[in-house]
Amino acid sequence: MRIGLFGGTFDPIHNGHLRAALDVAEAMTLKRCILIPAATPPHKTGKKIPNVNHRLAMTQTAVEGVDALSVSDVEARRSGPSFTIDTVRHFQRTLAAETELFLLIGADAFFEIDAWHAWRELLEAIAMVVMTRPGEGAADFAVSLSAFIEAHVPGDYRFESARRAFFHPGRPPIHYVPVTMLDISSTDIRSRIRRGRSIRYLVPETVERYIREKELYR
Ligand code: ATP
Ligand code: MG
Numbered sequence: 001m002r003i004g005l006f007g008g009t010f011d012p013i014h015n016g017h018l019r020a021a022l023d024v025a026e027a028m029t030l031k032r033c034i035l036i037p038a039a040t041p042p043h044k045t046g047k048k049i050p051n052v053n054h055r056l057a058m059t060q061t062a063v064e065g066v067d068a069l070s071v072s073d074v075e076a077r078r079s080g081p082s083f084t085i086d087t088v089r090h091f092q093r094t095l096a097a098e099t100e101l102f103l104l105i106g107a108d109a110f111f112e113i114d115a116w117h118a119w120r121e122l123l124e125a126i127a128m129v130v131m132t133r134p135g136e137g138a139a140d141f142a143v144s145l146s147a148f149i150e151a152h153v154p155g156d157y158r159f160e161s162a163r164r165a166f167f168h169p170g171r172p173p174i175h176y177v178p179v180t181m182l183d184i185s186s187t188d189i190r191s192r193i194r195r196g197r198s199i200r201y202l203v204p205e206t207v208e209r210y211i212r213e214k215e216l217y218r
Contacts, residue, residue: 001031001096001098001099001100002028002029002030002031002099002100002102003030003031003032003033003034003091003095003099003100003101003102004021004024004025004028004030004032004033004034004101004102004103004104004129005033005034005036005087005088005091005101005102005103005104005126006021006024006033006034006035006036006103006104007035007036007037007038007075007082007084007087007103008035008036008037008038009037009038009041009055009186010035010037010038010055010058010059010186011050011055011186011190012055012058012186012189012190012203012207012211012216012217013035013037013055013058013059013062013203013204013207014184014185014186014189014202014203014207015182015184015201015202015203015204016133016182016183016184016185017035018062018063018069018204019179019180019182020104020106020131020133020179020180020182021033021035021068021069021104022066022068022069023131023177023179023180024102024104024129024131024177024179025068025069026068027177028102028129028175028177030068030102031068032067032068032069032070033068033069033070033104034070034071034072034091035059035063035069035070035071035072036071036072036074036075036087037052037055037056037059037071037073037075037076038052038075038082039052039075039076039077039078039079039082040080040081040082041081041082042081042082042083042116042117043112043115050216050217052075052076053076054210054214054216055076056071056073056076057210058207058210058211059071061204061206061207061210062203062204062206062207064206074087074090074091075087081117083117083118084103084116084117084122085117085118085121085122085125088101088103088122088125088126089125092125092126100127101126101127102126102127102128102129102175103122103126103127103128103129104129104131105128105129105130105131106130106131106133106136107130107131107132107133107136107137107141107144107145108133108135108136110128110130110145110148111136111137111148113152113153114152114153123153123155123171123172123174124170124171124172125172126172127172127173127174127175128172128173128174128175129175129176129177130145130174130175130176130177131176131177131179132176132177132178132179132181133179133181134181134182134183135183141176141178142159142161142164142176145166145174145176146159146166149166149174153174155168155171156168156169156170157174163175164176164177184202188202189202189203189217190217193211193216193217193218194217194218199211
């Protein structure tokens with residue numbers, strides 16, 4: 001069985017995340033994608049981030065009734081910074097041995113991968129699926145991705161355009177999927193709320209309602 005792992009701050013979860021996850025599930029024939037809200041994102045320390053329980057609840061309500069998407073609270077329950085490598089190891093330990101795991105990662109995040117904790121181990125541990133994102137990379141995403149990998153990810157990666165992937169003799173591949181380009185970000189959503197603007201159609205209605213009821217991001 002093929003399963004996707006999709007971590008993020010999800011502050012809040014929005015339609016950009018959700019559509020991208022579904023697009024990857026279809027393109028990569030994944031049984032499902034597991035969305036994993038980070039407790040303390042390592043790169044966002046010092047910022048004011050709502051309690052992970054709010055972010056978890058919003059993510060749960062966003063995927064309700066969607067078979068291909070589910071939510072895990074592993075990072076929410078773990079103390080200390082949420083390192084992706086620990087999460088990957090957790091699922092490798094707990095899922096059935098024949099499960100094939102894929103780590104979903106947006107282009108903006110992938111283009112900073114060499115700053116991540118244990119990023120080399122991560123590339124050795126799990127296949128990646130890089131998702132396009134508006135404003136990230138040139139018109140030809142494969143070209144931007146090739147250039148980045150060549151400059152920042154040492155190793156013998158060989159690009160196969162027909163399979164939309166970079167293959168390495170000793171490591172799992174780095175795939176990429178051109179997802180529906182929705183120029184939506186959590187930063188923009190938080191800013192709209194602060195300015196008293198509407199966020200309708202940017203997030204699922206249940207998430208919009210949750211934010212209003214809990215008075216988040218004001
Ligand atoms: P913020 O503005 O607070 O950074 P964000 O919208 O970037 O929020 P994150 O929680 O930081 O959301 O992102 C989690 C993951 O989802 C990252 O890998 C990111 O690249 C990806 N992602 C976020 N928004 C989109 C989008 N609109 N399309 C594709 N991928 C996205
Ligand atoms: Mg982000």
